[in-house]
Structures are given as structure tokens and as C-alpha cells.
Amino acid sequence: MSSPFFSVLVGIAPFVPFFVILLSCAMRRQKTCPDCGEPLPRIQSPLKMTKRQWMEGGYTCLKCGCDVDTAGRKVPANTAPRVGPFVIAIVALTLVCVIAAILISFILHR
Ligand SMILES: [Zn+2]
Known part of the structure; x- marks a missing residue:
């Protein structure tokens, strides 16, 4: 199990979730x-995202500035973000980090 291919795989593993998310953003159907x-826009600049969009996802129309949720529905201005999806994202990110830490410690203790 100490082949160079396996080492490369372990080195790439922490970046896989990033590319999966990037690919899923690029592949989804464009909403109007x-x-x-x-x-x-399929991919939006993090600098232009609202607090609600950081927590729940969504878009800002480049033409009129309308705030739109991930389903393509208009969101009224100053809508407070829901906590549910944000908590799920934090738990998922923590799980990915724990799995990566376990894999790295497993590799380093060989
Ligand atoms: Zn618009």
C-alpha cells in the first residue's frame, strides 16, 4: 500500500470535496x-454574496440586483437566514475534516 499512486491519491483527497462542489455548481441548470x-450567474463572487446567501445559497441578479434563493424564487430584502442548512453545512465540513485528519494520521503512522 506504499505505492506512489496511493500517496498521490492521499495528497489529492482533501481537495476532492472542493472540486465536487465546483463541478456541481458548473453543471447545474442555469436559472433565470x-x-x-x-x-x-452559476458561480458568484464571494464578495458579492449576502449573509443569507452565505448560509443558504442563492444568487444576486447581475442586471437588477434581485436576491434569489437556490430554487429560483425571489427573496424579499432583509430576510433573515434560516439556521438549518447552515448547521448541516458546518456538520458536513467537520465530517470531511475529521475523515481527512484520520486519513492523514493513518498515512503518517506507517
Ligand atoms: Zn434580475
């Missing part, structure tokens, strides 16, 4: 703005 009909 419910206000002006303009296609919404």
Missing part, C-alpha cells in the same frame, strides 16, 4: 431572475 428574466 424572477424579476427581469436575465440568466443568473
Whole structure:
């Protein structure tokens, strides 16, 4: 199990979730703005995301600035983020980190 291929696999493993998320963002069907009909961006700059979009996901229309949720529905301004999806994201991220730490410690103790 100490082949170079296995070492490369272990080195790449922590980055796999990032590329899976990036690929799923690029592959999903493009939604349109419910206000002006303009296609919404598939990938959005983190600097332009609202607090609600950080926690729940969603888009800001590049043409009219409309806040849209992940299902393509308009979100009224100053809507408070729901806690549920954010907690799920934190738990999933923690699980990924724990699995990566276990894999790394397993490899280093050989
Ligand atoms: Zn729009």
C-alpha cells in the first residue's frame, strides 16, 4: 500500500470535496431572475454574496440586483437566514475534516 499512486491519491483527497462542489455548481441548470428574466450567474463572487446567501445559497441578479434563493424564487430584502442548512453545512465540513485528519494520521503512522 506504499505505492506512489496511493500517496498521490492521499495528497489529492482533501481537495476532492472542493472540486465536487465546483463541478456541481458548473453543471447545474442555469436559472433565470424572477424579476427581469436575465440568466443568473452559476458561480458568484464571494464578495458579492449576502449573509443569507452565505448560509443558504442563492444568487444576486447581475442586471437588477434581485436576491434569489437556490430554487429560483425571489427573496424579499432583509430576510433573515434560516439556521438549518447552515448547521448541516458546518456538520458536513467537520465530517470531511475529521475523515481527512484520520486519513492523514493513518498515512503518517506507517
Ligand atoms: Zn434580475
